[in-house]
Amino acid sequence: MARTDLLPTRSGRRPLGRRAVALAAATAATALVGAPFAVPAAAEPGPEKTDRHAVVLVNFRNASLSDAKVVHEKAVQQLFKAKDSVAAYYAANSGQRLAVVPAQGDGVFGPFDIDVDKSKCDPGKIADLAAKAMPADVKYDHMSIVMPGDNACGWWGLGSQPGPTTWFQEGAINGDDTTAALHEFGHNMGFAHEGRELCPVGQFTGCSGDGTSHITPMGGGGSHKGLSAPELIGRHWLSPDRIVSPKTSTTVHLTPLHAPAAAGGTRAVDIPFGTDGDRLVLDYRAVAPNSLDTDIENPGVFVFRVDKGNYSAAVNLRNTTEDKNKMFGSFTGTAPMTDLTHHISLTYDKMTPDGIDVTIDLAHQGAQPGTATTATTATTATTATATAGASRSADAATNPVTTTPRPTPSAKSSEFGDAPEVLNATKPPVKAASHSASPSEKGSQLAATGGSVLVPTLIGTAFLGAGAVLVLRRRRQVRHRRH
Structure with a gap:
């Protein structure tokens, strides 16, 4: 059974959230x-x-x-x-x-x-x-x-x-x-319908369905949102020099995914997740003038799980139910997102309309899933330069x-x-x-x-x-x- 569901397409745009309005004003988005x-x-x-x-x-x-x-x-x-x-x-x-x-x-x-x-x-x-x-x-x-x-x-x-x-x-x-x-x-x-899953704290697997992502037309996002990073990667529509695949803990500065080409910068993080060909992909979505993204409601870093390398059917992850007044992409405030089984911690800092710093700790230590944890921003991360050009498998077609x-x-x-x-x-x-x-x-x-x-x-x-x-x-x- 393909990872898809019936997805309504609707006329009209969803109203911008408060932070999206602020970012739009800061960048003079039109x-x-x-x-x-x-x-x-x-x-x-x-x-x-x-x-x-x-x-x-x-x-x-x-x-x-x-x-x-x-x-x-x-x-x-x-x-x-x-x-x-x-x-x-x-x-x-x-x-x-x-x-x-x-x-x-x-x-x-x-x-x-x-x-x-x-x-x-x-x-x-x-x-x-x-x-x-x-x-x-x-x-x-x-x-x-x-x-x-x-x-x-x-x-x-x-x-x-x-x-x-x-x-x-x-x-x-x-x-x-x-x-x-x-x-x-x-x-x-x-492209399949881009779903969203609600994950237990400390896990990126064992998650439950939580509707659709709302950040791409394939996820009910309408015509004023661009495709997500996994969709672009799956079709080889994102240049390799815009993707990094760090092998050790590091901090990556992400430029908004759909910012103009002249802005330069890294647009996506693509790293292995486990041993079965799964991947984790991160992108930064923010309102950008004269771009594909003029209606991003919760600007921030979005986290995706790509099962068995099938980028065209990635799922957006979060570990809390939707609250537009608190969500920054997949995150609630500055609380980290972690997978304790795979020793991964994701945090962000310095979010601006022009970019965001994302810390990727690939040696995170914490309590195993199912136990209480109050993980904070990873301290083991370094600022080592990330390796460009992630190794990617074929998309859903193959x-x-x-x-x-x-x-x-x-x-x-x-x-x-x-x-x-x-x-x-x-x-x-x-x-x-x-x-x-x-x-x-x-x-x-x-x-x-x-x-x-x-x-x-x-x-x-x-x-x-x-x-x-x-x-x-x-x-x-x-x-x-x-x-």
Whole structure:
């Protein structure tokens, strides 16, 4: 079972916390208005990868898009032209390594009439028919399908993870908020929902689920937050000279992860954790002007556990429940975060809008988990220079993390590696939000509040947290070409 859950994508931004407001004022942070995102890492000349993207508008047999011309224009903006479009957002996060471009013309095709009933939610059939309707001369790498209505399916947006297809109900695209588009394309890139776990004091394992991280679109963070350090590392979108992997206790000065490239500095710490290929990753998130991060609510150092080197499914750690008036990233005040079994202590000092000093004690001594401890700031740390260029394993495309055996699909591997495609759904932003109910044991029925939606192409379902992960048979993508 992939480490994902159903994650609502919502319009609108969350209000800034008091410290975020203070930091924003200190750095003269402003919303992005007519300016491109600042690149967080040194950009390389030209994109390493060009993604030809096709947006396909479809009408059902008994339902049509409300206004095809308006939807067409909104799709062009959301995918390619808006200041926080999919193209702009992923170019900035990748350090200009990924260029999302229209497959042909303005990138939007249709609407095409396909033989699907509006009451049936069959993503596989919709994708097949949409692909068949496309002009034969259009070559594309990814396809986004926009369908009529807001209630045809139990989800607002859907994305194969990793894979070539995203699906959107009309309301998710027919607006100005790009959150749904950013989120679902992230699934295509291999990103899982970024969860958060509440850990017992003195432990980084044996933790319990605590929702989502809220610091990336993949963790319910919206379109005004950049990707997290593990997500960037997993895609090799953070330059090696911006990552340190200390082998001994040290103090590292972290620059805000999404500060402009000209600011220089180390952006992430990536260290081994245990002997099973797990890692700990640290980054510093703060509001930065004209950047990807203009809505960080709890500026500070965030700590992630990366199980078995799967950076694309990292979990954010904390050892106390959320209190926006007290939290600084993963920390409560200046209290250290420790893992006593692995002899690790993490503390910070001198937090400013421009950077923060993080002390990493890799020889911490303290009481074992389960006993009372009042660990203070580590005194064994030195200021030795950290070793740059962490050794990193492949991302989720080649090293998927599972917590229980995953249903075995009849399909072959996806274009991104050996992991089968997984459909990750986001719920519509309704007034009375509710979780999806359990699918049937056969996996052919997805029950949701307000009715059941038949999904005959789903071959396996499983729970994690508040939602469900849907595994889709690999369907032949007509004229689809691999990267």
